[in-house]
Amino acid sequence: MSEQTVLMLAEKDDAEAVYVSNALDRRGVRGAWFDTASFPRDADASFRVREGGWSGEITTADGSLRLEDISAVYYRQPQPFTFPDTLSEPERRFATVEARFGFGGVFMSLPVRWVSHPGRLADAEYRPLQMATAARCGFSVPMSLLTNRPDDARDFARAGRAVYKATMHKLISEDNHVKLIYTTPVAPSAIDERVTTTLHLFQSNIPKVHDVRLIATGGEHMHAVAIHSDTEAGRQDFRAAYDTLTYKNTSVPPDVARACHGYLRALGLGLGVFDFAVTGDGTWWFLECGPGSQWAWLQEETGAPIADAIADTLMGVDA
Amino acid sequence: MNESPLVSPRDRFPLGLPGHVVPVSAEPPTETGRPWGMCHAVSPSPVQTMGKHEKPTSTKSAPRQTSYTDDSKTRSDTVTETVTD
Numbered sequence: 153m154s155e156q157t158v159l160m161l162a163e164k165d166d167a168e169a170v171y172v173s174n175a176l177d178r179r180g181v182r183g184a185w186f187d188t189a190s191f192p193r194d195a196d197a198s199f200r201v202r203e204g205g206w207s208g209e210i211t212t213a214d215g216s217l218r219l220e221d222i223s224a225v226y227y228r229q230p231q232p233f234t235f236p237d238t239l240s241e242p243e244r245r246f247a248t249v250e251a252r253f254g255f256g257g258v259f260m261s262l263p264v265r266w267v268s269h270p271g272r273l274a275d276a277e278y279r280p281l282q283m284a285t286a287a288r289c290g291f292s293v294p295m296s297l298l299t300n301r302p303d304d305a306r307d308f309a310r311a312g313r314a315v316y317k318a319t320m321h322k323l324i325s326e327d328n329h330v331k332l333i334y335t336t337p338v339a340p341s342a343i344d345e346r347v348t349t350t351l352h353l354f355q356s357n358i359p360k361v362h363d364v365r366l367i368a369t370g371g372e373h374m375h376a377v378a379i380h381s382d383t384e385a386g387r388q389d390f391r392a393a394y395d396t397l398t399y400k401n402t403s404v405p406p407d408v409a410r411a412c413h414g415y416l417r418a419l420g421l422g423l424g425v426f427d428f429a430v431t432g433d434g435t436w437w438f439l440e441c442g443p444g445s446q447w448a449w450l451q452e453e454t455g456a457p458i459a460d461a462i463a464d465t466l467m468g469v470d471a
Numbered sequence: 472m473n474e475s476p477l478v479s480p481r482d483r484f485p486l487g488l489p490g491h492v493v494p495v496s497a498e499p500p501t502e503t504g505r506p507w508g509m510c511h512a513v514s515p516s517p518v519q520t521m522g523k524h525e526k527p528t529s530t531k532s533a534p535r536q537t538s539y540t541d542d543s544k545t546r547s548d549t550v551t552e553t554v555t556d
Contacts, residue, residue: 316511324512327499331512346507392516 157221158466160185161259162228167448169228171459172466179463184217186210189231191251199258206258219258224265224466227273229444267369267422267466268443276419276443279319279353283438289414290407291438294429295356302347305354309340313357315388335389358437360429363390364402367447368412370422372471373461377450378402378430399453408436415441422465 158176162169164187173183186195190212199208199219209218233251235244260270268276275281280298287293297308298319308314318333325331337357366376378400379390386393404412408428416424425445428436451458461471500509 316508318508324509326496328495328497330495330515332515333508333512336511344507346505346510349504349506350508352506352508394516 156223156467157182157184157217159217159222159225159259160228161188161225161230163187163189163231166228168446168459169226171448171451172226172228172462175459175463176466179467181463181467183226184222185214186212186217187231188255189234191233191255193234193236197255205261205263208258219262222262222264224267224468225259225262226267226462226466227270227444265422265466265468267462269420269422272420273443276421276424276441277320279440281419282441285415285418286411286438286441289418290411291415292435293438294358297354298351299354300348300351302343302345305343305347305352306340308354309338309343313359314338314354315357317353317355319351319353332391334392337388357388358429359431360387360437361432362387362430364426364428364430364436365447365450366404366408366412366426366428367450367456367458367461368409368416368424368426369461369465369471370416371461371465371469372413373464374404374409374412374471375456375458375461376402376404377454377456399450401454401456405434405436411438419443423462 158181160169160173160183162185164185169185173185176183191197195210195212197208197210199206201207207219209216211217233248235247239247256270266272283293283296295308295312297304299305299308314337316333316336316338322333323330324333338354362381363379364376365379366374368374380398380400381387381390381393381396383393383396386396390397412424412426415426416422421443423443425442425447427439427441429439430436447458450456464471
């Protein structure tokens with residue numbers, strides 16, 4: 153067994169985390185899980201600060217973990233702490249914030265490898281920041297307009313095929329219904345004064361042949377999967393037509409690979425899940441990079457060793 | 472409304488909801504002033520089941536108690552969670 157221990161900050165049945173944990177296990181590395189939803193019901197912790205920083209241990213149903221033994225952290229959408237139902241709302245909020253900033257501060261102080269550090273993740277969720285970083289790193293980025301000016305939006309739509317995308321708020325719940333905002337083609341005549349209400353993101357509608365989801369790590373590992381659909385809806389937004397999709401591992405153009413690594417360095421990320429639209433001339437158009445997006449289903453569909461790449465990155469083994 | 476325990480963009484940029492976890496709401500759309508982009512939301516497409524490591528995208532309801540501030544008053548609510556990446 154290796155001396156290394158990776159703290160798995162993830163929900164117990166999270167698909168991506170299970171894959172990574174299994175890959176670590178195959179390498180003889182301990183993956184020590186801390187499902188934050190188990191605190192404080194099934195977990196406790198005690199930490200002390202000394203010259204070298206924080207020390208102490210967390211005890212869960214699986215056993216104890218000393219901070220000093222942690223060599224890396226895999227951060228994958230950990231879930232909210234679970235407090236007794238008997239707490240009042242102010243009590244629950246107090247307990248949540250104290251636990252969050254307590255654990256958060258201790259974990260983020262550890263001098264270890266992260267995939268990815270929570271602070272960097274927070275920044276990297278901002279799509280306009282993603283787009284600007286992508287442009288600086290040499291990606292082809294579709295023409296885009298972020299505006300609350302209807303005239304600008306109409307002019308943009310008239311200049312060519314345009315789509316609307318939510319910058320962040322993709323989920324709408326109202327009237328007791330839940331809806332999603334997919335990538336939506338926009339006609340100039342459909343744009344009205346309601347655009348003034350807030351910022352809206354418009355983008356050129358890339359006439360793509362297929363999509364690519366590419367997983368790159370800070371250790372310069374990289375796997376790309378081409379996503380094909382035989383329907384118009386699936387080509388426009390693959391999330392809208394999963395039952396039509398087919399998957400195939402694909403090679404990555406060298407300039408795209410360089411840009412991906414530059415992007416991760418620029419934003420300090422240990423992992424990036426990039427989405428591209430690929431056109432007939434072979435151009436890979438940057439759409440977005442989800443710092444914590446899903447990839448497990450692609451490994452399942454194609455056998456691409458994505459979890460192995462992440463495990464190697466957590467161990468400090470570069471490609 | 473993002474209750475992620477260790478990170479929230481709201482901590483750094485107080486711009487509002489991250490938009491992946493939102494309160495279940497019975498409020499209907501308004502007649503005027505509604506953000507144009509919201510009218511492009513549609514019912515989620517079905518997600519193919521893929522076994523243990525499933526769900527490229529899913530929408531799930533979570534009857535978890537939370538609260539929100541409405542005109543300086545804290546009100547109880549529940550949240551709907553989704554993963555849309």
